Each structure stands twice: as structure tokens, then as C-alpha cells.
Amino acid sequence: MKLLALETATPATDVVVLVDGRVCGRAGDAERPHAAALLPCVERALAEAGLGLGAVEGFAISIGPGSFTGLRIGLASVKAFALGSPRPVAPVPTLAALAWSVRERSDGLVLACLDARRGELYAAGYRPQAGGLVPAGPPESVYRPEELRAALAEPAFAVGDVAAGAPGLPIEPGTPTAVAVAEIGARMLAAGGGQLASELVPRYLRRAEAEARRTGQSLEPDAGSGPAGEAL
Amino acid sequence: MRPPGLVLGIESSCDEMAAAVLRDGREVLGSRVHGQDATHAPYGGVVPELASRDHLRAVSGVVEAALAQAGVAPEDLDAVAATAGPGLVGSLLVGLSFGKALAFRLGVPFVGVHHLEGHLVSAELADASLAPPFIGLVVSGGHTALYRLEAADTPPVLLGQTRDDAVGEAFDKVAKLLGLPYPGGPALSAAARDGDPAAVAFPRPLAGAPGLDFSYSGLKTAVALEVERRGELGPRDVADVAASFEAAATDHLVTRARRALRDEGMARLAVVGGVAANRRLREELAAAGRRDGFRVVFPPPELCTDNAVMIAAAGARRLARGARDPFDREAFSRGPLGPSAP
Numbered sequence: 001m002k003l004l005a006l007e008t009a010t011p012a013t014d015v016v017v018l019v020d021g022r023v024c025g026r027a028g029d030a031e032r033p034h035a036a037a038l039l040p041c042v043e044r045a046l047a048e049a050g051l052g053l054g055a056v057e058g059f060a061i062s063i064g065p066g067s068f069t070g071l072r073i074g075l076a077s078v079k080a081f082a083l084g085s086p087r088p089v090a091p092v093p094t095l096a097a098l099a100w101s102v103r104e105r106s107d108g109l110v111l112a113c114l115d116a117r118r119g120e121l122y123a124a125g126y127r128p129q130a131g132g133l134v135p136a137g138p139p140e141s142v143y144r145p146e147e148l149r150a151a152l153a154e155p156a157f158a159v160g161d162v163a164a165g166a167p168g169l170p171i172e173p174g175t176p177t178a179v180a181v182a183e184i185g186a187r188m189l190a191a192g193g194g195q196l197a198s199e200l201v202p203r204y205l206r207r208a209e210a211e212a213r214r215t216g217q218s219l220e221p222d223a224g225s226g227p228a229g230e231a232l
Numbered sequence: 233m234r235p236p237g238l239v240l241g242i243e244s245s246c247d248e249m250a251a252a253v254l255r256d257g258r259e260v261l262g263s264r265v266h267g268q269d270a271t272h273a274p275y276g277g278v279v280p281e282l283a284s285r286d287h288l289r290a291v292s293g294v295v296e297a298a299l300a301q302a303g304v305a306p307e308d309l310d311a312v313a314a315t316a317g318p319g320l321v322g323s324l325l326v327g328l329s330f331g332k333a334l335a336f337r338l339g340v341p342f343v344g345v346h347h348l349e350g351h352l353v354s355a356e357l358a359d360a361s362l363a364p365p366f367i368g369l370v371v372s373g374g375h376t377a378l379y380r381l382e383a384a385d386t387p388p389v390l391l392g393q394t395r396d397d398a399v400g401e402a403f404d405k406v407a408k409l410l411g412l413p414y415p416g417g418p419a420l421s422a423a424a425r426d427g428d429p430a431a432v433a434f435p436r437p438l439a440g441a442p443g444l445d446f447s448y449s450g451l452k453t454a455v456a457l458e459v460e461r462r463g464e465l466g467p468r469d470v471a472d473v474a475a476s477f478e479a480a481a482t483d484h485l486v487t488r489a490r491r492a493l494r495d496e497g498m499a500r501l502a503v504v505g506g507v508a509a510n511r512r513l514r515e516e517l518a519a520a521g522r523r524d525g526f527r528v529v530f531p532p533p534e535l536c537t538d539n540a541v542m543i544a545a546a547g548a549r550r551l552a553r554g555a556r557d558p559f560d561r562e563a564f565s566r567g568p569l570g571p572s573a574p
Contacts, residue, residue: 073329076329084296
């Protein structure tokens with residue numbers, strides 16, 4: 001299968017073309033904003049793979065949590081790529097993509113952490129299994145560092161933003177990559193987990209600030225509930 | 233200039249997601265506008281993050297509906313145009329990213345469009361006999377400005393603009409002060425119909441000042457003080473304050489528009505943007521036109537408020553002038569339309 005994968009949830013833009021499980025094209029841009037970087041990266045990655053966009057059979061996108069604007073730029077672009085076509089999109093949890101790169105280096109819990117600002121972190125726990133990941137430990141949510149510490153019942157290998165604040169254990173610096181998004185996305189599509197682009201929305205994990213203020217609700221609509229616990 | 237063929241326009245600069253398909257920049261084949269009034273009503277104004285989220289949910293459906301109405305498949309399109317600014321950057325980026333990505337996929341040219349060029353072009357779409365040179369008055373929730381339009385193939389020249397609030401913004405804020413529902417502009421005009429426009433002698437902004445700039449913050453403050461002075465507002469108070477504010481606000485626009493026409497030696501005025509639907513403004517300008525001997529053109533209401541027909545039309549012009557934008561084109565929040573604008 002020919003898959004185009006986009007990662008725009010964190011400051012760097014990263015694009016990969018995966019053909020039958022092999023990375024055939026990759027382009028990244030850590031300098032320019034997503035709006036400027038994304039399409040030139042897609043163009044370069046496709047050119048390296050020797051493919052046109054029309055040959056792509058499916059898409060994988062880092063669906064959040066992360067930069068709201070970055071997520072929207074990536075998803076709006078995929079919606080245009082897939083407009084009027086049934087080509088499926090795999091919405092890959094950004095924290096799973098972050099955990100993916102270190103899954104072979106840990107037998108126990110992997111904790112993926114990204115800076116959520118306001119002294120909080122986006123975090124989710126996963127356990128390596130059968131070459132993939134299954135959700136385990138702290139469910140995907142927004143945490144204050146002390147909440148995340150309290151949610152950890154066992155030692156964990158933490159990976160992510162060092163700046164995200166200390167959950168009480170050393171963090172190995174890492175960012176979600178388009179390679180991880182592509183590899184997880186390929187497994188999701190093979191398992192029938194693709195969705196129609198037109199209906200996809202990011203996993204914001206947070207309400208708009210004004211909405212939380214007006215309704216007196218917390219910023220986090222899904223706090224504690226976590227994602228559907230599917231293996232990736 | 234080669235006709236640009238089938239152009240898809242996308243507009244998402246504020247709280248409307250819109251798409252339209254035009255043939256050769258004039259013939260409207262399909263047009264859809266998805267508004268968000270219900271989303272923002274509880275806040276009394278547009279919440280940028282909520283607007284961006286709604287745009288992303290709506291964009292595919294709105295574009296598909298416009299294409300379906302036009303009987304056109306994506307592959308039939310010759311070019312894509314999207315608003316690049318000014319506006320709410322988070323909102324703009326949804327339509328702009330979608331538009332650029334669609335053009336990239338189809339291998340057709342892409343152009344970013346200045347929102348105000350769209351509004352100005354809408355006057356010419358509405359009245360085929362209106363061709364430059366003319367004066368354009370842009371009045372909306374985000375803009376209050378006067379432009380001179382020299383010729384179809386040169387960009388408009390800015391003559392004057394608001395120093396603070398836009399006129400539509402002032403309407404919305406005053407409506408909020410009077411306890412009127414959102415969106416405030418139309419509610420305020422409805423309330424003003426039963427009021428006496430001479431009940432309160434609100435000061436005319438920049439009275440006696442030369443030039444073609446506008447200002448609405450002082451008038452808004454004067455209304456706030458009047459509301460405070462009256463205390464509990466009955467329906468009579470609301471109607472009188474609304475009518476008196478509307479009279480002062482439109483008077484300011486009429487004064488500046490007449491001065492621009494006189495200074496520039498022009499006899500035609502196009503009034504565009506959401507506030508161009510205001511009845512009092514239409515009546516006052518028509519009366520001034522009869523007195524001074526100028527003609528006023530107002531687009532129909534569906535072309536006054538934000539729409540994508542005007543973006544496709546303005547985009548078609550840029551394409552015909554040979555403009556093409558690269559795929560790294562970014563959105564911008566502010567900046568006047570002019571020679572250096574897109």
C-alpha cells in the first residue's frame with residue numbers, strides 16, 4: 001500500500017511516503033511555520049518516492065493532541081487531498097506516534113509526554129506488545145505534573161518534551177515523527193481503522209478557553225476518560 | 233487577458249465558511265455559505281478558536297456542495313483561490329490550507345486573495361455597468377475604508393480607513409450595551425426603526441478634521457455614557473439611543489464618502505461589506521447622491537456579507553493578470569489592500 005503520512009502537531013513539519021511498509025520518501029522542515037512548510041514537504045517527499053499524489057492509496061495524520069493550528073493545517077490539507085474520493089485516512093494519536101519510536105527499547109510502560117502549556121502536559125501510557133503498542137497506565141489526557149505522578153502505578157520510560165515539566169522521572173527527548181505516524185497508520189488501515197477525511201476532527205483534548213470560562217466547565221472535556229483503548 | 237475558466241473560491245476569514253464556483257470570473261455556477269451565528273451568540277461576539285474548529289468541520293461539506301450545485305468535479309477546476317487575509321488567522325488557515333492543497337492535488341494554479349479586493353469586486357459583479365474608475369466604500373465588522381479603483385487590471389488605492397473600531401464592530405458593541413441579541417448589527421437597526429434619530433445629539437466622529445479617515449471608538453464611548461446616564465433602559469430608550477447612534481454612525485460614513493468623491497473628482501460610489509445592507513446608510517447615501525450628482529451601487533445582500541463568489545471573482549482577476557501564488561503562501565491578520573498586497 002502507498003501511504004502519505006503527515007505530522008504537524010508539534011512545531012516541526014514532517015512528511016513521509018510509505019510504500020508496502022518501507023519509507024520511500026521523507027521531507028521535514030523545522031524552520032518555517034506549518035502553513036508555509038507543509039505542501040513543499042509533501043512535494044519533496046512524493047518526488048523522492050517517484051509518486052504523484054494520485055497514486056497515494058491512503059493517508060495517515062497525526063490527529064492530536066498538539067498545536068491546534070498545526071493540527072488544523074494538516075487536517076485541512078488531507079481533507080482537500082481526499083475530497084470526493086473514498087481514500088481512507090488513519091487518525092493516528094500523536095502521543096502514540098511519540099511512544100512508537102522507543103517501543104523496542106522498553107519492556108514496561110512507555111509514557112509519552114508533550115508540553116500542553118499552562119504548566120500542564122498531554123500524556124498517555126502505552127505498553128509494547130506484538131511489535132506495536134497497547135494503551136496502558138495513565139490514559140491519554142491533560143495532566144498537571146503531580147497528577148501524572150499520582151496516575152503512575154509503576155516505573156515508566158518517559159519520552160517527549162523535556163520542557164513539558166517533570167512528571168517525577170527522567171524524560172528522554174523525543175518528538176512524534178511522520179515515520180511513526182506512517183507505520184501506525186498502515187497498521188490502522190490494514191485493520192480497517194480508516195475514516196473518511198471529511199468527517200475527521202482533531203483530538204484537541206481541550207475546550208476553547210472562552211467556552212470553558214462561559215460554562216464554568218474545565219478546559220478538558222475528556223479528562224480521565226482517555227481514548228478508546230485499541231491496540232496500535 | 234485570458235479568461236481563467238472554472239475557478240473555485242474559498243472564504244474563511246471570520247465566522248463564515250464559504251465556497252463558490254465561477255466561470256470566467258463572472259458567471260456564478262455554485263455558491264454555498266455556512267454561518268456560525270448560533271455558535272457565537274452566547275458570547276456576544278466571534279470566538280476565534282470556536283470559529284476555527286467549526287471551519288474545519290464544515291470545509292469539506294461546503295466545498296462539495298458548491299461543486300455539486302455547479303455540476304463540476306474537482307478535476308474540472310482550472311484554478312483555486314482562497315482568502316489569505318486580513319482576518320482571524322486561525323480561521324483563514326483552514327480555508328487557505330484546504331485551497332492550496334486542492335490546487336496542489338489538481339496541478340492547477342493557486343492564488344491568495346485579499347478579502348477587501350473580494351468585497352470591492354462584488355460591486356462590479358452586482359452591476360455589470362459599473363467599471364472603474366469609481367470610489368469603493370468598504371463597511372463591515374472588520375473594516376471601514378475608502379478606496380479608489382483606477383482600472384480593472386490595477387490594484388485599488390487606499391484613501392482612508394478607520395483609526396480604531398470598524399463601523400460594524402461599533403454596531404455590535406452598541407447593540408451589546410443596549411442588551412440586544414447577537415449578531416448585534418441587524419438587531420440594532422431593527423430597534424432604531426422605532427426610535428428618534430435626533431433624541432440624542434451624539435458627537436460626529438472627527439468632525440471638522442480633514443482627510444478621509446474614520447473613527448468609532450469615541451462614539452461608542454459616548455453611547456456607553458448615555459446608557460449609564462439613563463439607568464434602567466425601557467424599549468423607548470433602546471429605540472432612541474439605537475436610532476441616534478445609527479444616525480451618527482452613518483452620517484460619518486456619508487460625510488467621508490462625499491468628500492472622497494469630491495476630492496478624487498469621481499461620480500460613482502460602490503458600497504460593499506456587511507454594513508452595506510443597512511437601510512439608513514442606503515437611504516442617506518442615495519439622497520446625498522441625488523444632491524451631489526453621484527451614482528451609488530449596492531450589491532445584493534448575499535454579496536454584501538462574506539461569501540466566496542467575491543473571492544472567486546477577485547481570484548479570477550488576479551489569475552487573468554498572470555498572478556500565481558506559491559504553495560508556501562501564508563495567511564495574514566491585517567494589512568491594507570494596495571500595490572504590495574496580494
